[in-house]
Amino acid sequence: MTVSVDLxxxxxxxxxxxxxxxxxxxxxxxxxxSIYGWLPREVQEAIGRSLHVPLADIHGxxxxxxxxxxxxxxxxxxxxxxxxxxHLSGSxxxxxxxxxxxxxxxxxxxxxGAITYEHVPCLGMCxxxxxxxxxxxxxxxxxxxxxxxxxxxxxxxxxAKVYGKPLLTLKRIGEVNPLSLTDYEAHGGYQGLRKALxxxxxxxxxxxxxxxxxxRGGAMFPLGLKAEFVRAAPGSTSEKHVAVNADExxxxxxxxxxxxxxxxxxxIEAATLMAYAVGAENGxxxxxxxxxxxxxxxxxxxxxxxxAGYLGRNILGREGFHFDIEMRLGAGAYICGEETALFEAIExxxxxxxxxPPYPPSSGLFNQxxxxxxxxxxxxxxxxxxxxLDEWRQLGTEKSPGTKLFxxxxxxxxxxxxxxxxGVTIRELIEMAGGVPDGKALQxxxxxxxxxxxxxxxxxxxxLTYEDARANNVALGSGAxxxxxxxxxxxxxxxxxxxxxAHESCGKCFPCQLGTQRxxxxxxxxxxxxxxxxxxxxxxxxxxxxxxxxxxxxxQTAATAVMSAIELWPELVSRVP
Amino acid sequence: MTKPITLTIDGQKxxxxxxxxxxxxxxxxxxxxxxxxxxPHLSANGLCRLCSVDVGxxxxxxxxxxAAAEGVAVKxxxxxxxxxxxxxxxxxxxxxxxxxxxxxxxxxxxxxxxxSRFDGGxxxxxxxYDDNPFYLRDYNQCINCWRCVQVxxxxxxxxxxxxxxxRGFHTQIGTFMGDGMTDTTCVFxxxxxxxxxxxxxxxxxxxxLEQGVSPDEIFQQTRRKRKKKRG
Numbered sequence: 001m002t003v004s005v006d007l008x009x010x011x012x013x014x015x016x017x018x019x020x021x022x023x024x025x026x027x028x029x030x031x032x033x034s035i036y037g038w039l040p041r042e043v044q045e046a047i048g049r050s051l052h053v054p055l056a057d058i059h060g061x062x063x064x065x066x067x068x069x070x071x072x073x074x075x076x077x078x079x080x081x082x083x084x085x086x087h088l089s090g091s092x093x094x095x096x097x098x099x100x101x102x103x104x105x106x107x108x109x110x111x112x113g114a115i116t117y118e119h120v121p122c123l124g125m126c127x128x129x130x131x132x133x134x135x136x137x138x139x140x141x142x143x144x145x146x147x148x149x150x151x152x153x154x155x156x157x158x159x160a161k162v163y164g165k166p167l168l169t170l171k172r173i174g175e176v177n178p179l180s181l182t183d184y185e186a187h188g189g190y191q192g193l194r195k196a197l198x199x200x201x202x203x204x205x206x207x208x209x210x211x212x213x214x215x216r217g218g219a220m221f222p223l224g225l226k227a228e229f230v231r232a233a234p235g236s237t238s239e240k241h242v243a244v245n246a247d248e249x250x251x252x253x254x255x256x257x258x259x260x261x262x263x264x265x266x267x268i269e270a271a272t273l274m275a276y277a278v279g280a281e282n283g284x285x286x287x288x289x290x291x292x293x294x295x296x297x298x299x300x301x302x303x304x305x306x307x308a309g310y311l312g313r314n315i316l317g318r319e320g321f322h323f324d325i326e327m328r329l330g331a332g333a334y335i336c337g338e339e340t341a342l343f344e345a346i347e348x349x350x351x352x353x354x355x356x357p358p359y360p361p362s363s364g365l366f367n368q369x370x371x372x373x374x375x376x377x378x379x380x381x382x383x384x385x386x387x388x389l390d391e392w393r394q395l396g397t398e399k400s401p402g403t404k405l406f407x408x409x410x411x412x413x414x415x416x417x418x419x420x421x422x423g424v425t426i427r428e429l430i431e432m433a434g435g436v437p438d439g440k441a442l443q444x445x446x447x448x449x450x451x452x453x454x455x456x457x458x459x460x461x462x463x464l465t466y467e468d469a470r471a472n473n474v475a476l477g478s479g480a481x482x483x484x485x486x487x488x489x490x491x492x493x494x495x496x497x498x499x500x501x502a503h504e505s506c507g508k509c510f511p512c513q514l515g516t517q518r519x520x521x522x523x524x525x526x527x528x529x530x531x532x533x534x535x536x537x538x539x540x541x542x543x544x545x546x547x548x549x550x551x552x553x554x555x556q557t558a559a560t561a562v563m564s565a566i567e568l569w570p571e572l573v574s575r576v577p
Numbered sequence: 578m579t580k581p582i583t584l585t586i587d588g589q590k591x592x593x594x595x596x597x598x599x600x601x602x603x604x605x606x607x608x609x610x611x612x613x614x615x616x617p618h619l620s621a622n623g624l625c626r627l628c629s630v631d632v633g634x635x636x637x638x639x640x641x642x643x644a645a646a647e648g649v650a651v652k653x654x655x656x657x658x659x660x661x662x663x664x665x666x667x668x669x670x671x672x673x674x675x676x677x678x679x680x681x682x683x684x685x686x687x688x689x690x691x692x693s694r695f696d697g698g699x700x701x702x703x704x705x706y707d708d709n710p711f712y713l714r715d716y717n718q719c720i721n722c723w724r725c726v727q728v729x730x731x732x733x734x735x736x737x738x739x740x741x742x743x744r745g746f747h748t749q750i751g752t753f754m755g756d757g758m759t760d761t762t763c764v765f766x767x768x769x770x771x772x773x774x775x776x777x778x779x780x781x782x783x784x785x786l787e788q789g790v791s792p793d794e795i796f797q798q799t800r801r802k803r804k805k806k807r808g
Contacts, residue, residue, distance in 0.1 A: 041754050054730075054762065055753035060740030063751070070754065333744075350741065355623050355642045507721065507741070507748030510613075510625045511661070514668035517746035521698050538694065545664040548637045548657065549629040556636060 005042040009035045014050045022053050023366075025061060025348030029068055030329055037075040037113070039068060053348065064350040064506075066120075066332035067289045074109050074116040078102070078151070079133040079290070083122035083251045084450070084496045085409040085482055090143070091130035095119065097144035098132075101151060121334070121500045122251040122450075123290050126409035126482070127416045128158040136292035157293075160262045161416030163432070166395075168403055169376075169383045170419045173262040178297055181304045184265040190310065192386035196273050197318050201231060204277040208381060211389040212401050216376040216479065219553070220466060223381055226371060229361030230278040233369035237322070240280035241365045242271050243372040245342055246287040246294065249334040250449035251500060252480035255405040256375035258417045260287065260294035263379075264301035268325065270378035272310065273385065275323040278371045283311075283325035286342055289332045299327055334504035338552050339364075339372045341506065352508045353552035376405055376479075396422035400465040404479055408433045411440070411485035420464075427460035430483065440485040444568075448477025450497050451557035453564035454490075475560075491527040491572055494562055498523035501558040512555030515546040519559060531575040539566065539573060586651045599640035599651055600628055610653050611662065611684050614722035615641045616772055619732045622723060627662055627684070631655050663688040671695035672746075674718045677776030681720075703749060708757035710799050712770045713784050716749050719777040725750060725769035738763035 013031045017024045028051065032043050039062055048055045062068040080095050099105055104117040125131040128140020132150065139150050140158035149155040162173045176183035184190070196204055209224030230240060244267065248256035260267060271283050287295045302325050305311045313322045328346050330336050336345045340354035343365045364370025384392040384402055393401045400422035406429060409415045413434025420429065426445060436442050444454050453474050455462070462468050469476045484490065498520035505516040519542050522535050543559030550556045566573055579595040584602065591606040598621070603610050613625035623642040631652040632638045640653070652658060666685050670692035675681050685692060703716035729739045738761040742751035752761045770778045785795045 044754075054737030054740075056737050056740035056751075056761065059742075059751065059753045063740075063742050064744050066744075355639075502745060505745035507743070507745045508622075508624060510627075510665050510669065510721075513721070513746055513748065514665070514672055518668055518671070518695055518698055521695075541660065541664045542668070544657075545661045545668075549626040549639070549661045549665065550636075551623055551626065551639070 005036070005040045007042060007046055010043060010046055014046060017050065020051060022051055022348040023346060024051055025053060025058070026328055026331065026345065029058075029062065030331070033068065034075075037069075038073040039070050041070075044070070051348075057349075060350050061348065064333065065289070065330070068331050072109065072113060074113050076114060076135050077116045077118060077133075079118045079120045079123065081121075081123040081125070081129065081131050082119040082496075083126065083129070083500070084446070084493050085126035085252055085415075086123075086129035086131060087492070087496055088410045088482075088484065088488060089129040093144045094130045094132070094142045094147060097147040098151075101147055120290065120332075121503050122249065124248055124254050124257055124288065125158065126252050126254055126407065126480075127161050129409065129415075131158070133290065133292070136296070138293055160258055161414070162258060162262070162419075163414065163416055164403075164419035166403070166421075167419055168387065169266070169379055169405065170258070170263075170417065172266070173258065176263070178262050178264055179300050179304070181265060181301075181308055184263075188386065189265055190269055192382045193269050193273050193276070193310075194316065195386065196276055197316060197321070201277045201279060204273075204385070205231060207385060207389050208277070211381070211384045211392055212399075213377065213381050213384060214400075214466060216374050216380060216405070220476075223373065223377055226361060226373070227274065227278050229359075230280065230369050230371040233362050235369050237279045237281045239368045240278060241282045241284060241368060241370040242275045242278065242280045242323075243339075243342065243346070243360075243365055243370050244271055244283070244285040244378060245337060245339060245372055245374045246285050246291075246298075247330050247334075247337040247342060247345075248291070248375065248478075249288050249337050249504075250451060250478045250480060251497075252409050252446065252449045252452075252482045253407050253478040254409075255407050255417045255479065257291055257294050259375055259379055260291070260298055264294075264298045265305065266379050266382065267298065267375055268301055268305050268310065270382035271325060272315065272323055273382055274371055274373065274378055276321060280369075280371065281322045281324070282365075283323055284328060284346055284365065285325055286328040286330055286336065286346055288336070289330040292329075295327065295329050302327065333506070334500075335506045335552075335554055338554060341552070342372065343370070350506070352506055353554070355551070380405075397463070397465050397467070399467045404464065404476070406464070407478070407480045408483065409480070410446075410483040411436050411442075411488065412483045413437045422465045423463045425461050425463050426455070426481065429464065429481065430460070436483060436485045438485075440487060442483065443486045443488055444484040444490060446482040446484070446493075446561060447480070448475045449480040449482075450500050451554075451560055452477045452480065453560055454568060455564075456568055489527075490565065490569065491523075494565055494572070495520070495523040495527035497561050501554070505554065505558070509549075509551035509555060511546050512550045512552075512558060515542045515550075515555070516558050518542055519546075519562065523562065526573055531573060533575055535575075536566065536570065536573045539563075582645045582647050584645050584647065584649045584651060587653055591645075593645055595644075597645050599630060599632070599638065599643050599645050602645045603640065603651070603653060608653060610640045611687075612641055613681060613684075613720065613774065614724070616724055619724060619727050619772065622727075624721070624723060625665070627665055629658065629661055631658050637661060659688055663690050666690040667692065667694045669720060671698050672701050673720055673775070675720075675775060677718060678720075678774060680774065699746070701746070701749070706757070707781075709759050709763075709765065710781060711765050711767065712781055713779050714750075714758075715777050715779070717777075718775045719750055720775055721748055721750070722774060724772040724774070725778060728768040728772055729763075733768050734764065734766050736762050736764050736766070739769070 623639040629637040
């Protein structure tokens with residue numbers, strides 16, 4: 001069958017990007033897909049000619065990102081989350097109802113091409129589970145009975161769930177119109193940047209170092225040190241970058257989404273402050289493809305900030321201080337939260353992580369010095385700097401000063417984003433969140449997301465600090481805490497994690513590409529009650545090999561949760577007699 | 578000139594120029610570290626991780642892409658190192674057809690890999706592409722070492738005919754929308770066939786000989802028609 005594609009609607013888009021090179025590939029593919037619903041061959045060829053990208057490479061990019069389609073796909077895609085937290089809150093029933101109603105199964109498109117239906121490993125709205133996306137429209141707390149309303153478009157979008165004491169970083173959420181710059185300014189916005197401009201960049205970096213703010217993305221690298229490296233790297237301000245890692249995709253983690261949706265100006269100010277400190281003119285924010293609302297709001301906020309002189313040339317009248325932000329929307333790849341894979345995605349390539357060294361501060365985006373930080377890290381640093389580092393250090397513990405955002409999901413009465421000083425215990429946090437519902441007992445907590453570790457009830461009194469986590473062999477990671485009550489099937493949860501990593505492995509290095517697949521197969525077998533006598537040892541060998549020899553953090557942590565579960569509950573992976 | 582680097586590899590003191598990889602440093606000392614994806618004339622990407630060694634760090638390091646560092650004590654054959662290699666080889670054996678990859682099969686022997694350990698696991702299966710007069714592509718034998726993609730691109734030919742289908746375990750070498758090689762930018766330089774370590778890419782004449790086709794018949798099928806010079 002020959003399908004002729006009318007390229008007329010694409011022409012103005014190509015003109016808009018005329019003269020750009022490969023780094024415009026992801027935005028151009030998104031634009032083209034919004035016109036055609038998918039990316040037909042002729043469209044890819046036109047984009048290739050325009051950006052001077054080899055067709056094979058365009059094909060490779062489309063094949064890599066799950067939200068790009070090179071086969072006929074509907075403009076309207078329904079995506080239902082199959083993540084662990086959603087599973088705990090009943091996503092299986094919702095999916096069944098959805099499939100019956102639509103007459104479609106995962107990956108199928110309806111007869112006249114009106115609707116495509118998909119299951120997605122995690123949509124990052126775990127506090128609203130079971131959740132789903134209808135195009136760019138979000139929905140949470142779905143039940144089989146509300147599926148009709150959801151499909152009819154009459155189901156309300158969920159609101160932010162933010163708790164904590166003291167609310168510092170999250171203080172504006174719910175108090176302001178997220179897209180009002182006036183509101184933002186009236187609630188303390190841009191005080192930090194104004195304060196920064198009275199200081200030298202070096203003094204700001206020193207202050208950040210003394211505040212001991214560690215990266216909140218999982219690796220816990222000191223923020224001030226990173227900034228210092230970028231500032232010291234050779235190159236002019238036009239050759240340096242501030243990249244914001246907003247590819248928050250760790251299952252159980254939704255704090256960055258909360259900030260971007262409810263207080264987008266704070267991220268813009270925080271990135272601008274970082275740009276001033278490190279001396280960089282180019283800002284980039286890559287938001288994961290599953291966060292359409294975050295992307296939309298940030299884009300609007302950036303336009304407003306630019307119009308008000310908070311972005312652009314000579315910011316706030318400071319001669320020579322130029323900084324602007326370009327947005328990128330991801331397209332379904334957890335790996336792009338790995339900092340070098342994030343660079344590859346921005347550069348318009350498959351999200352393969354790079355070999356390190358070189359590290360981003362010396363050679364990052366476009367092989368130029370780059371400060372790359374997670375959303376929470378930047379916004380926390382802004383909070384600390386604005387309030388004053390002395391006051392900041394009064395909070396938390398000596399080694400983990402300040403507050404931290406925690407994401408509670410699963411079997412918990414009040415799931416949501418919690419801002420609390422470091423040092424709160426897991427038990428206190430869970431009690432604050434209303435405890436395990438329906439009077440059930442707690443079985444386990446998964447700390448740090450899919451790449452985190454399981455703990456049992458005996459570890460609940462562990463204070464949530466970097467030092468206690470380290471002493472207990474737990475990584476706080478993204479600050480996600482997923483609660484499992486006594487009825488939860490942990491074998492099923494492990495199989496779910498196995499599927500997640502197999503789906504998200506980029507396929508670059510052998511141990512992760514092969515190991516995530518084999519781990520998933522074994523965990524599936526165990527969850528279905530067909531464990532083999534040798535499975536435990538095989539899982540340990542695969543886990544060891546992925547952890548020790550994988551190229552990047554994804555592979556190195558793809559077995560962490562599984563191995564922690566085996567250590568705590570070896571009977572989980574033993575053959576059921 | 579930066580100062581030379583001195584390190585120990587399996588207890589042996591080795592001095593090499595700064596910037597030398599652990600793989601090359603070991604080689605200079607007569608210690609062979611196993612590699613699959615690595616090729617001395619191509620960019621090293623650290624894909625197969627078979628060359629992972631113990632450098633006393635948080636995790637092991639891939640010797641082909643890790644620079645030798647002053648004073649580091651490298652272990653190339655510790656129990657942990659061998660455990661990783663054995664597992665990678667076992668997983669590979671369960672995934673692709675390695676019948677024409679004698680080097681990898683020899684590693685299986687050397688590291689005591691149980692090639693049936695993951696029996697029942699999904700195999701990476703593909704069709705055999707016979708779409709041009711020069712070479713066959715049998716991705717059932719492909720291990721994703723990327724050598725063909727690299728020589729087709731910046732490592733040699735700048736033809737950019739090859740990229741990838743899929744992701745993760747289901748990654749496979751592919752062309753634009755699955756087009757046959759004659760419809761791509763392939764210039765049939767043959768370098769991809771030359772660097773393929775597993776027989777996934779094979780000259781068509783060799784394949785036909787192996788199938789018992791007579792040389793005359795092969796010549797009939799694969800010879801290039803002589804072009805007349807433009808007058």
